[in-house]
Every structure is written in C-alpha cells, then in structure tokens.
Amino acid sequence: MKTKKKGILYGLGVGPGDPELITLKAARVLNVVDVVFTAASTKNSYSLALSIAKAHIPDLTPVRMLTFPMTNDKEEKESAWLAHANTIIEELTQGKKVAFITLGDSMTYSTYGYVLQHVQEIAPQFPIISVPGITSYQAAAACLNTPLVEGEDSLMVISGAQGGDRLRECAAKPEAVVFLKAYRNVDDITDAIEQTGDYEATVGISNCSHTDQKIIWDISKLRERRPDYWTLILAKRKKVHGTPDK
Numbered sequence: 092m093k094t095k096k097k098g099i100l101y102g103l104g105v106g107p108g109d110p111e112l113i114t115l116k117a118a119r120v121l122n123v124v125d126v127v128f129t130a131a132s133t134k135n136s137y138s139l140a141l142s143i144a145k146a147h148i149p150d151l152t153p154v155r156m157l158t159f160p161m162t163n164d165k166e167e168k169e170s171a172w173l174a175h176a177n178t179i180i181e182e183l184t185q186g187k188k189v190a191f192i193t194l195g196d197s198m199t200y201s202t203y204g205y206v207l208q209h210v211q212e213i214a215p216q217f218p219i220i221s222v223p224g225i226t227s228y229q230a231a232a233a234c235l236n237t238p239l240v241e242g243e244d245s246l247m248v249i250s251g252a253q254g255g256d257r258l259r260e261c262a263a264k265p266e267a268v269v270f271l272k273a274y275r276n277v278d279d280i281t282d283a284i285e286q287t288g289d290y291e292a293t294v295g296i297s298n299c300s301h302t303d304q305k306i307i308w309d310i311s312k313l314r315e316r317r318p319d320y321w322t323l324i325l326a327k328r329k330k331v332h333g334t335p336d337k
C-alpha cells in the first residue's frame with residue numbers, strides 16, 4: 092500500500108537583495124518544493140522576494156502570488172492572512188511541499204509570521220520548517236564595514252512606523268539602534284536620535300545590497316530626499332568603522 096505524502100510548509104527568508112545572500116538551505120528547498128508562495132501588495136503584483144529567489148526556482152514550479160492589503164484596518168488584514176493561510180493549507184492537504192518566501196529574515200517584521208500563526212492554529216498536523224535569512228540590518232552593517240555590537244553592547248531594533256517615540260521612551264539607551272520601516276518618519280526618527288545626544292554616528296541606507304544601494308552618511312540629507320520604503324537608519328554611540336563611499 093502506498094503511504095500518503097504529508098505536506099510540509101517551509102518559511103524561507105531569502106535575504107536583503109543581493110541574490111548571493113540567500114542561504115544554501117533556502118536555495119536547496121526552493122529547488123525541491125512543489126509550489127512557491129510569495130507576498131505582494133494589492134497595489135502592485137511585484138514581489139522583491141521573488142526576484143531574489145527566482146534563480147533557484149525550477150521553471151516548472153508554480154509560483155503563486157498572495158496579495159496583502161496595505162491598510163491599517165485590522166479586520167481587513169486579518170481576513171487576508173486567514174484566506175492566505177487557508178490557500179496554503181489546501182496545498183498542504185494534497186501532500187505538497189510548499190515554500191513561502193519572504194524578504195530578509197523570515198521571522199523579522201515579515202508577512203510570513205502572520206501566515207505561520209494561522210497555519211499553526213488551523214492545521215497543526217502539518218510540519219513547518221522556518222529557515223532564517225540575512226536581515227537588512229545585518230547587510231547594512233556589512234556594507235558599512237562596521238560591527239553592529241561588540242563586547243557588552245546591546246542592539247535595539249525598532250519599527251519606525253510610529254516615528255522616534257520608542258527610542259525617546261527608552262530609559263537606558265542601547266549602544267546601537269536600527270530603525271526599520273523608517274521611510275515615512277525620517278524627520279521624527281532623526282529628531283529622536285539627536286535629542287538623546289548619545290549617538291555619534293547615524294547612517295541611512297537605502298536598497299542595501301541591491302545594485303542601486305545608497306549610503307546616506309549625512310542624515311540631514313535623508314530628511315531632504317524623502318527615502319523610499321527600502322530604507323533603514325542605523326545609529327551607533329561610537330563612530331562607525333567604515334569609510335564613506337566616494
């Protein structure tokens with residue numbers, strides 16, 4: 092008697108942009124799964140994660156785009172996550188190996204986190220293997236040739252979606268701070284960093300590890316130029332080791 096294949100979900104972080112920064116494990120899994128899911132906004136059907144992972148997906152493997160609404164409406168977001176989790180579960184029920192790809196690390200501010208939670212709740216019988224990826228801020232530190240933290244240092248990763256208040260509220264300021272999702276609130280975030288008086292080096296990085304990467308060493312320039320979504324800000328108490336790109 093043939094044993095029925097059991098579906099497996101893989102959550103793959105595909106790294107920050109440079110196709111060489113995808114892990115060997117993610118690349119190997121992409122090569123063997125039956126279907127690949129990727130996320131896109133309802134406004135456009137482009138997936139940066141897919142463009143990074145593409146080289147590792149065999150031509151005949153179906154790629155399915157799941158659209159997520161760019162909204163603050165909790166109910167709308169919740170119903171999209173639920174619907175997408177159910178779409179993935181349909182594939183798992185057919186005994187398929189399924190990959191969900193996500194930019195950077197799969198567990199850092201990622202749509203995969205929400206999908207994962209729903210799949211675990213609705214269909215706990217399916218094994219799930221989450222594969223980490225290189226985060227945008229690890230890539231940023233590498234491109235600046237500056238360690239993120241050393242010795243007894245601490246690092247804080249903050250969502251900049253609500254501006255700089257999270258840093259202002261912090262009584263003991265960490266040695267290094269990374270603001271992701273910084274693009275809309277650059278003014279308030281840079282104000283908050285300056286107000287602490289603690290950070291000697293503040294750098295903005297857009298499209299890190301992509302061919303159009305930009306390092307903004309003078310943060311006031313970041314205020315003027317209205318950076319795009321793929322921008323982060325790194326602040327360190329001590330000057331970064333790296334040298335500005337000429």
Ligand SMILES: C[S@@+](CC[C@H](N)C(=O)[O-])C[C@H]1O[C@@H](n2cnc3c(N)ncnc32)[C@H](O)[C@@H]1O
Pocket residue numbers: 107108193194195196197199200201225226227228270271272273274296297298299300301320321322323324
């Ligand atoms: C939803 S979070 C995703 C984080 C991602 N999972 C990671 O591990 O880095 C999106 C934010 O990450 C940052 N980001 C992601 N990729 C980036 C890149 N290549 N360069 C600069 N910032 C990036 C930006 O701050 C962006 O607004």
